[in-house]
Amino acid sequence: MKKNYINPSLIIGAFLVIIFGFMLFTFQVREGEVAIRFSILNPVTDNDKAKVGPGIHPRLPWPVHDVHKFDERIQSSEWAFEETGTKDAQPILVKVFVTWKIDNALKFFQSFSGDKAKADDALQGKVRSAQNAVIGKYAFNNLVSTDKEELKLQIIEDEMKELVDAATESDGIEVIMVGIKRLGIPESVTGAVFERMKAERQAEIQKIEAEGERQAKTIKAEADLEANKILAQARAEAIQINGEAEAQAAKHYEVFKQNPELANFLFNRKALEGLLKENSTLILDPNTPPFNLLTQPGATKVAKP
Amino acid sequence: MEQQNSKKLGLINSIVLLVVTIGALYFTLQTSSPVGLGGVVLLGIGTLIGFFTFIQSHLIDRERVEALEMQELDRTRGNESLFAGAAEDAYPARNARRQFEKWVVPIFSVLVLIVQALGLLLVYGQLGGWTLSSSAQASDSAMPIMFFALFMVVLFMMGKYSAGLAKMDGQDLLRPGANYMLLGSVVCTAVVIAETASIEYPVWEKVFTWVVFVVIAVSALENLFTLVMEIYRPRLDDKKARLLYDSRLIGLLGQPGGLISTAANTLDYQFGFKVSETWFYKYLEQKLALIIAIQVVVLFLSSSFVVIQANEEAVKERFGKKRAKLTPGFQLKLPWPIDKVYRYKTGEIQEFVLGVLEQNDEAAPEVLLWTTQHNHGSSNDMIVANSDVLLDSASSDSVPVNLLTVSIPVQYRINNLDHWVYNTDNAISMLRKISMRQVTRYLIGVDINELMGPGRTTAQEELKKVIQQQANDMELGAEIVFVGLQDIHPPVGKNEQSKATGGVAENYEKVNVARLHSETNRLGALQYKAGRVPRAYGLAAELLAKARSESTNKVALAKAEAERFSHQISAFKAAPSVYKTRSKLETFQRATRGARKYILSDTENGDIINLELQDKLRSDLLDVTVDQGN
Numbered sequence: 001m002k003k004n005y006i007n008p009s010l011i012i013g014a015f016l017v018i019i020f021g022f023m024l025f026t027f028q029v030r031e032g033e034v035a036i037r038f039s040i041l042n043p044v045t046d047n048d049k050a051k052v053g054p055g056i057h058p059r060l061p062w063p064v065h066d067v068h069k070f071d072e073r074i075q076s077s078e079w080a081f082e083e084t085g086t087k088d089a090q091p092i093l094v095k096v097f098v099t100w101k102i103d104n105a106l107k108f109f110q111s112f113s114g115d116k117a118k119a120d121d122a123l124q125g126k127v128r129s130a131q132n133a134v135i136g137k138y139a140f141n142n143l144v145s146t147d148k149e150e151l152k153l154q155i156i157e158d159e160m161k162e163l164v165d166a167a168t169e170s171d172g173i174e175v176i177m178v179g180i181k182r183l184g185i186p187e188s189v190t191g192a193v194f195e196r197m198k199a200e201r202q203a204e205i206q207k208i209e210a211e212g213e214r215q216a217k218t219i220k221a222e223a224d225l226e227a228n229k230i231l232a233q234a235r236a237e238a239i240q241i242n243g244e245a246e247a248q249a250a251k252h253y254e255v256f257k258q259n260p261e262l263a264n265f266l267f268n269r270k271a272l273e274g275l276l277k278e279n280s281t282l283i284l285d286p287n288t289p290p291f292n293l294l295t296q297p298g299a300t301k302v303a304k305p
Numbered sequence: 306m307e308q309q310n311s312k313k314l315g316l317i318n319s320i321v322l323l324v325v326t327i328g329a330l331y332f333t334l335q336t337s338s339p340v341g342l343g344g345v346v347l348l349g350i351g352t353l354i355g356f357f358t359f360i361q362s363h364l365i366d367r368e369r370v371e372a373l374e375m376q377e378l379d380r381t382r383g384n385e386s387l388f389a390g391a392a393e394d395a396y397p398a399r400n401a402r403r404q405f406e407k408w409v410v411p412i413f414s415v416l417v418l419i420v421q422a423l424g425l426l427l428v429y430g431q432l433g434g435w436t437l438s439s440s441a442q443a444s445d446s447a448m449p450i451m452f453f454a455l456f457m458v459v460l461f462m463m464g465k466y467s468a469g470l471a472k473m474d475g476q477d478l479l480r481p482g483a484n485y486m487l488l489g490s491v492v493c494t495a496v497v498i499a500e501t502a503s504i505e506y507p508v509w510e511k512v513f514t515w516v517v518f519v520v521i522a523v524s525a526l527e528n529l530f531t532l533v534m535e536i537y538r539p540r541l542d543d544k545k546a547r548l549l550y551d552s553r554l555i556g557l558l559g560q561p562g563g564l565i566s567t568a569a570n571t572l573d574y575q576f577g578f579k580v581s582e583t584w585f586y587k588y589l590e591q592k593l594a595l596i597i598a599i600q601v602v603v604l605f606l607s608s609s610f611v612v613i614q615a616n617e618e619a620v621k622e623r624f625g626k627k628r629a630k631l632t633p634g635f636q637l638k639l640p641w642p643i644d645k646v647y648r649y650k651t652g653e654i655q656e657f658v659l660g661v662l663e664q665n666d667e668a669a670p671e672v673l674l675w676t677t678q679h680n681h682g683s684s685n686d687m688i689v690a691n692s693d694v695l696l697d698s699a700s701s702d703s704v705p706v707n708l709l710t711v712s713i714p715v716q717y718r719i720n721n722l723d724h725w726v727y728n729t730d731n732a733i734s735m736l737r738k739i740s741m742r743q744v745t746r747y748l749i750g751v752d753i754n755e756l757m758g759p760g761r762t763t764a765q766e767e768l769k770k771v772i773q774q775q776a777n778d779m780e781l782g783a784e785i786v787f788v789g790l791q792d793i794h795p796p797v798g799k800n801e802q803s804k805a806t807g808g809v810a811e812n813y814e815k816v817n818v819a820r821l822h823s824e825t826n827r828l829g830a831l832q833y834k835a836g837r838v839p840r841a842y843g844l845a846a847e848l849l850a851k852a853r854s855e856s857t858n859k860v861a862l863a864k865a866e867a868e869r870f871s872h873q874i875s876a877f878k879a880a881p882s883v884y885k886t887r888s889k890l891e892t893f894q895r896a897t898r899g900a901r902k903y904i905l906s907d908t909e910n911g912d913i914i915n916l917e918l919q920d921k922l923r924s925d926l927l928d929v930t931v932d933q934g935n
Binding site: 262 | 686
């Protein structure tokens, strides 16, 4: 019987040993990472010698070689929304963030044991200090204003960056940007701002309503004026027409000159007729014609009061 | 003699387990390794069981000595009826062992169950707060790794030896401790691998911890099941009871070779013939390792290709070094861990919202009003500049700002994968920060009324531009697709003082109401004007028409009267007095037809004759007739 020389258990075991050995004797550095390799045989103090770039690299197991890897990409840190005071003693809440990256891995390791959390903590104190120092130099309207000339936010950020740069010079990190992410006002002031905003709106309401009333009254007055003008003009024209009619009628009255006595009699008669309208009450003398007939002899009294 | 050696070995095993447990606990606390903690729990249980089996084996040993003594006594005294068939009281060691197995063993099993439950809680707590170990901790774990490797070797050697002895008759009390030692050795190996790999593959530690957690959980369930089943187990004198605390699972995991023989025995029992002696079974048993090896190779080779979806792009790294950008489709790569591929949805529009609060589980309201909180919180109000000169606020000492509730969706797309992946550690977070910074910068310099009104579109375009500019400056590799300002509005702003006057948002709405009232007033006036002027024109026209009519009438009458007068002159000339009298009386008759007339009959006495020549002046109530129909 032919003996099987390939032992699968041996293959699996060899496979595991290879993987384990691979992990023990090599290390990978990803693109965007940087590593530093220390050796007890040849200690290094120069970053360029200790630094290892992306790729696979050989190593000996600890403690001969000690490898530490760091993220070399730009990182960002931000902290609490913190209250601070402006030059004119106005309280303001500021939230600042910092973007930074490791520019000297060896120094970074020496400063923070390579721990990003420790670096964050150290950076926080420096940024807060810079933030309060710089904002305290500027007035509130340098932070918030519709006047672009007054706004100094960029200058404030630049000054904060300068201070943080100086404070982190020996930490192995490069600060890329210090940015003001948010501005706010304390809760106690917020209520007052709300009230002021409401007062503004109330004033706006009054203004709008008053303006509305003004316009309405103006329109009505103008309408009345125009209507009165129209009527007055019409009345004037009517009087003129009436006068013209009088003039034309007078031409016809020339004929009355032929017998003024009769004309006057007729005008009187007409006037009398016009005056004695319905419901008039006449108290007449019985001698008035034709009632004088009643008083002639032989006539009977018609009624007694 | 063998029993004596077995007892000693049991004691030595227990002491070794105790020392290893304490050592493992010490190094686990040093490295905060969750898998190490799981190992400590298992080793601790093993230690308890080790000491317990030592006590039990001591009792069995006493019973064995007692039995020998009784046999010797029987042999020296012959078959004297006095001692033949001695009473139970004559075997105190046997009774002690029986009482021990009856009462103490179940109680101990319950104790083991409690310890297992506590261990589970402990390990689960570690899993809950698990985080990736940082590289700074890697060098600190070197010493623990070495010690765990030492524990692994010691436990394996002693466990293997004890497990071998336990297979002999009467040595089965060694088995539980040996099983725990062998499993402890496996867990120590896992700790070594996890801690070594934590630099490169931190997720391994979590996987191993979960495995240990599951092992403890299943063995606890097995323990519970065994305890329950023990109540119903028939007690037969000739049937030797299995140790309650001896876990089959731990035995299988500690000695996986036993799994195959157990399975074979089960198959033989089920089928009624020796399945384990068939050619197929034997072939399978021979090639099992090869099959597993092939599986591993297949698994390994399956990491040699990747399928990139249509909306994705990927970067391929070879030993960590950037190698190529992969486009959608089927792509070949070298197997793990040589080539690694990181995929990103570059085609997909992604979104984050600035200023919005964490979404709660409550359903979103169907109507979003300024006057009610939705998605925002008062702490999210943002400062906006104030140029409202209405109240002359610039001259006062008050804070010259307004507050605005802001929720701005920013939609973006990855347009440069290299920049997106390799320039920042978290491009999304960075984009959020710079977007928020630009929003803040914009709002502090713009007037709220402008922003809420006609300036909204401008603001939207301006914000998109500046965020894109900042992203480009930082080489984030993102294209800003959309910046929305639809959810910017005054804060609700309700407090104790606002009960009467309403909140800020409510007052903004009231401004709108005032505008509507104002417009209504203006329109009312226009309505008045619209009626008043034409009506005046109408009156004017009426006046003029009347004037013209009267004029025409007057002229015509004058003309007619003139013509009549010409004729009347003739009549008058004919008989002037008669004409006058006749004319007067006719006129009197006609003119006074409707007049009430009183004639003083006697002018001196004042008698009056009332000639009722006309209708009554007015009607009174008695004259009113009622309609019959009513």
